[in-house]
Amino acid sequence: MPSLHASVDNGLTKGDPNFSGGKLYCHCSSKKVEVTLKSNVAHNHACGCSKCWKPEGALFSVVGVIPVDQLSVTANGDKLHVIDSSAAIQRNACKECGVHLFGRIVNDHPFKGLDFVHTELSDSKGWQEPQFAAFVSSIIEQGFHPKGIDEVREKFKAVGLQTYDVLSPALMDLIATYTGQKAGKLPAKL
Numbered sequence: 001m002p003s004l005h006a007s008v009d010n011g012l013t014k015g016d017p018n019f020s021g022g023k024l025y026c027h028c029s030s031k032k033v034e035v036t037l038k039s040n041v042a043h044n045h046a047c048g049c050s051k052c053w054k055p056e057g058a059l060f061s062v063v064g065v066i067p068v069d070q071l072s073v074t075a076n077g078d079k080l081h082v083i084d085s086s087a088a089i090q091r092n093a094c095k096e097c098g099v100h101l102f103g104r105i106v107n108d109h110p111f112k113g114l115d116f117v118h119t120e121l122s123d124s125k126g127w128q129e130p131q132f133a134a135f136v137s138s139i140i141e142q143g144f145h146p147k148g149i150d151e152v153r154e155k156f157k158a159v160g161l162q163t164y165d166v167l168s169p170a171l172m173d174l175i176a177t178y179t180g181q182k183a184g185k186l187p188a189k190l
């Protein structure tokens with residue numbers, strides 16, 4: 001079975017509930033882009049979609065969120081560029097090594113105000129462990145043979161992670177609530 005992600009393959013390492021953040025670095029050998037996070041992440045999860053950054057050899061990305069005001073680019077920000085400015089999540093990647101340092105939502109969106117980050121880019125220990133696996137079937141679109149997908153789902157379950165083909169029900173409910181409120185189908189205050 002190919003690697004799902006290094007933080008999943010051999011079981012999860014529980015995060016520290018009192019952990020208060022750390023620095024992320026791109027993969028360049030010099031002049032690394034540095035991003036400082038002032039808190040832990042939330043909703044950390046494996047994502048199989050084609051847009052999220054995956055380390056070499058991994059079938060999945062692991063990505064979590066942090067409030068925009070808890071994130072700052074603290075070195076070599078001139079090496080960052082937005083890889084697709086039409087995407088809902090504007091992924092800021094290092095132009096040299098390709099690593100995604102953070103994804104930001106700039107347009108009206110239920111998750112606006114949160115940035116998407118990969119805590120494996122940090123040397124610190126204590127980051128929230130993955131909570132679920134999202135967009136699992138999306139790996140097939142990228143060339144993973146469909147006959148192996150049940151084994152992928154079993155592997156996630158074996159380490160204690162539920163699998164979904166979009167986001168988790170809790171996050172889908174948040175998105176649906178936002179959409180319903182915007183359409184006037186739900187009261188603005190619930």
Ligand SMILES: N[C@@H](CCC(=O)N[C@@H](CS)C(=O)NCC(=O)O)C(=O)O
Pocket residue numbers: 047048049050051052087088089090135138139141
């Ligand atoms: N099956 C598609 C799914 C893409 C997708 O919808 N990704 C989710 C999870 S990251 C998303 O919210 N995308 C918004 C964006 O990338 O801007 C793919 O693999 O490309």
Ligand SMILES: [Zn+2]
Pocket residue numbers: 026027028032033094095096097098099
């Ligand atoms: Zn780099």
Ligand SMILES: [Zn+2]
Pocket residue numbers: 047048049050051052061135
């Ligand atoms: Zn994704």
